[in-house]
Amino acid sequence: MLFFTQCFGAVLDLIHLRFQHYKAKRVFSAAGQLVCVVNPTHSLKYAPTRCAAAQTSTEQGILPPCHHHETVHDSQLVPCTCPLFSCPWEGHLEVVVSHLRQTHRINILQGAEIVFLATDMHLPAPIDWIIMHSCLGHQFLLVLRKQEKYEGHPQFFATMMLIGTPTQANNFTYRLELNRNQRRLKWEATPRSVLECVDSVISDGDCLVLNTSLAQLFSDNGSLAIGIAITTSKVHSGEAEM
Amino acid sequence: MLFFTQCFGAVLDLIHLRFQHYKAKRVFSAAGQLVCVVNPTHSLKYAPTRCAAAQTSTEQGILPPCHHHETVHDSQLVPCTCPLFSCPWEGHLEVVVSHLRQTHRINILQGAEIVFLATDMHLPAPIDWIIMHSCLGHQFLLVLRKQEKYEGHPQFFATMMLIGTPTQANNFTYRLELNRNQRRLKWEATPRSVLECVDSVISDGDCLVLNTSLAQLFSDNGSLAIGIAITTSKVHSGEAEM
Numbered sequence: 001m002l003f004f005t006q007c008f009g010a011v012l013d014l015i016h017l018r019f020q021h022y023k024a025k026r027v028f029s030a031a032g033q034l035v036c037v038v039n040p041t042h043s044l045k046y047a048p049t050r051c052a053a054a055q056t057s058t059e060q061g062i063l064p065p066c067h068h069h070e071t072v073h074d075s076q077l078v079p080c081t082c083p084l085f086s087c088p089w090e091g092h093l094e095v096v097v098s099h100l101r102q103t104h105r106i107n108i109l110q111g112a113e114i115v116f117l118a119t120d121m122h123l124p125a126p127i128d129w130i131i132m133h134s135c136l137g138h139q140f141l142l143v144l145r146k147q148e149k150y151e152g153h154p155q156f157f158a159t160m161m162l163i164g165t166p167t168q169a170n171n172f173t174y175r176l177e178l179n180r181n182q183r184r185l186k187w188e189a190t191p192r193s194v195l196e197c198v199d200s201v202i203s204d205g206d207c208l209v210l211n212t213s214l215a216q217l218f219s220d221n222g223s224l225a226i227g228i229a230i231t232t233s234k235v236h237s238g239e240a241e242m
Numbered sequence: 243m244l245f246f247t248q249c250f251g252a253v254l255d256l257i258h259l260r261f262q263h264y265k266a267k268r269v270f271s272a273a274g275q276l277v278c279v280v281n282p283t284h285s286l287k288y289a290p291t292r293c294a295a296a297q298t299s300t301e302q303g304i305l306p307p308c309h310h311h312e313t314v315h316d317s318q319l320v321p322c323t324c325p326l327f328s329c330p331w332e333g334h335l336e337v338v339v340s341h342l343r344q345t346h347r348i349n350i351l352q353g354a355e356i357v358f359l360a361t362d363m364h365l366p367a368p369i370d371w372i373i374m375h376s377c378l379g380h381q382f383l384l385v386l387r388k389q390e391k392y393e394g395h396p397q398f399f400a401t402m403m404l405i406g407t408p409t410q411a412n413n414f415t416y417r418l419e420l421n422r423n424q425r426r427l428k429w430e431a432t433p434r435s436v437l438e439c440v441d442s443v444i445s446d447g448d449c450l451v452l453n454t455s456l457a458q459l460f461s462d463n464g465s466l467a468i469g470i471a472i473t474t475s476k477v478h479s480g481e482a483e484m
Contacts, residue, residue, distance in 0.1 A: 153392050155453075173424075182415075182475075183448075184430040205455030206425075211397075213447030233424075 035115040035225075036107065038129045038144075078195060096163050096194065097139050100132060108132040108139065116226040118144050121219050125154040132163070135230045139163040140174070140191060142228060143198050156215045158187070158226060159198065159207035166193040170233065176208050177227040178218040185210075185218070190233060277357040277467075278349065280371045280386075320437060338405050338436065339381050342374060350374040350381065358468040360386050363461050367396040374405070377472045381405040382416070382433060384470060385440050398457045400429070400468060401440065401449035408435040412475065418450050419469040420460040427452075427460070432475060 080087035080099065089099055100106045109131060118129040129144040144158045158176050162169040169191045178185040187208035192201050201207055210218070218224055322329035322341065331341055342348045351373060360371040371386040386400045400418050404411040411433045420427040429450035434443050443449055452460070460466055 150392050150395050153395075182432050184428070185450075186426070186428040188426040190424050205453050206459060209451075209453055209456055211447050211451055214451055217448060 034109060034111045034113075035117055036109050036131060037117045037119060037223075038107075038131050040118070040120050040123055040127045040129050040146075093164060097132065100141075104130075106130050106132055106141075108134055110134045112136070112231075113227065113229045116142055116144070116228055118224045118226070119222065121146070121156075121215060121222055121224050133160075133228060133230070136172070136232060138168070138172070140172075140230060141194055142226075144224075144226070145198075145202060147202065149203075154212055156210040156212075156224075157202045157205075157207050158210075159201050160191045160228070160230070161194045161196070161198060161201070162191045163194050166195065169193045173231050173233045175227075175229045175231075177229075178210075178224070179227065180218045180220060180225075183217060185214075191230075276351060276353045276355075277359055278351050278373060279359045279361060279465075280349075280373050282360070282362050282365055282369045282371050282388075335406060339374065342383075346372075348372050348374055348383075350376055352376050354378070354473075355469065355471045358384055358386070358470055360466045360468065361464065363388070363398075363457060363464055363466050375402075375470060375472070378414070378474060380410070380414070382414075382472060383436055384468075386466075386468070387440075387444060389444065391445075396454055398452040398454075398466075399444045399447075399449050400452075401443050402433045402470070402472070403436045403438075403440060403443075404433045405436050408437065411435045415473050415475045417469075417471045417473075419471075420452075420466070421469065422460045422462060422467075425459060427456075433472075 077090045078093055078096065080089040080091075080096075080103075087103070089103065091099060097108065101108060111133075112135055114133060116129070116131060123146070125146040125148045127146045131142050133140040133142055139162075141161045141163060142158070143161070144156060146154050146156050148154045160174040160176070162172065172191055173188060174191050176187045185208075189206070192206075215224060319332045320335055320338065322331040322333075322338075322345075329345070331345065333341060339350065343350060353375075354377055356375060358371070358373060365388070367388040367390045369388045373384050375382040375384055381404075383403045383405060384400070385403070386398060388396050388398050390396045402416040402418070404414065414433050415430060416433050418429045427450075431448070434448075457466060
């Protein structure tokens with residue numbers, strides 16, 4: 001009996017997932033766009049000291065600092081870039097993707113334009129929605145975070161980071177787009193490198209920021225669909241060619 | 243001597259204004275865009291009860307209610323729509339523009355696309371920047387408000403309202419665009435009617451919302467340049483033709 005109940009629950013979950021998938025497709029009607037349903041992950045332990053830890057290690061000559069646009073040599077080790085966990089892992093940039101996939105089970109998606117469908121937006125802060133995006137020969141990390149910068153007033157912060165150096169990140173532009181009910185909000189910027197802490201990007205407010213009320217306006221049935229597109233930054237490409 | 247000092251001050255103000263004008267033109271490089279420098283206006287008295295007052299009057303059969311998408315007949319009187327002052331004026335929609343120009347000295351600009359350059363963003367909340375925009379045969383009211391929804395944390399709210407009925411407002415789409423330093427933020431929506439209180443639009447958060455940090459990222463020398471464009475909403479135009 002318990003087995004059948006569980007089976008029935010699983011079928012219901014699948015139907016719910018399929019319904020959300022359909023809804024997201026309806027919101028972003030462009031044909032051929034990949035919709036990815038992303039469930040939230042509660043932080044096991046927030047590590048606001050990761051930047052500080054990296055900084056301390058740098059002072060000891062091991063890790064790159066968390067400063068903006070700092071060049072990092074391949075020979076240097078980087079700490080785990082997953083914003084969710086205070087993970088003790090360190091490794092080269094080339095193996096960060098496989099670490100995030102294998103250890104933190106973060107999905108990776110292919111395609112120039114995808115739809116990130118974050119579910120259960122109502123869950124209490126702090127909470128993150130994370131996915132990797134493979135595009136234009138590079139991997140990007142999309143982080144949507146619900147956080148209370150001001151106590152009792154949760155906000156949503158969305159940013160895209162390149163799993164690469166700040167110099168490489170300067171060659172790209174990412175766009176996040178919310179589109180629902182005759183309203184549209186677009187944010188375009190140069191991605192930051194994962195070597196710069198996501199915490200500092202969010203505390204600087206240099207990302208897409210949504211109040212709870214605005215997030216609710218764009219949400220549909222508790223899910224928020226964010227259209228993502230990545231392009232090469234022409235200005236920087238030009239500079240790179242010079 | 244005092245006369246010469248005042249003259250010198252006026253010349254300095256003009257140079258400062260010209261410099262801001264040049265800066266805005268540099269930010270929005272599209273040729274032929276009109277740049278309007280808008281100085282802030284402190285509220286003489288905030289009137290959060292205006293909606294309530296209108297509501298009460300409506301119950302008495304005098305004024306239209308502050309509900310969304312309410313149709314208003316020309317024969318009805320509307321209260322003063324200027325969000326700055328608790329102005330006792332009432333009049334027909336057709337004379338709201340002349341009232342706002344003459345009594346509240348709000349400028350009116352022509353053109354499909356203009357740049358709204360709000361100065362002195364650092365001034366403490368509550369504060370408003372207001373302008374009227376004449377376009378596509380209608381007049382619109384652009385309101386940028388700095389307000390503390392949460393004590394100690396001022397935010398910026400920008401919205402566009404049609405000086406017309408909600409039914410007329412449904413025929414348009416407005417776009418507000420911030421563009422600076424390789425970052426771009428766009429908000430597109432259907433304008434609300436001035437018959438719906440600007441206070442309720444802002445408290446609903448159904449507008450462009452900027453945290454102080456984000457506003458600073460887009461500001462240049464204490465001024466925020468907002469590109470404004472208004473278009474006819476095709477879907478609604480189609481519906482109107484049916």
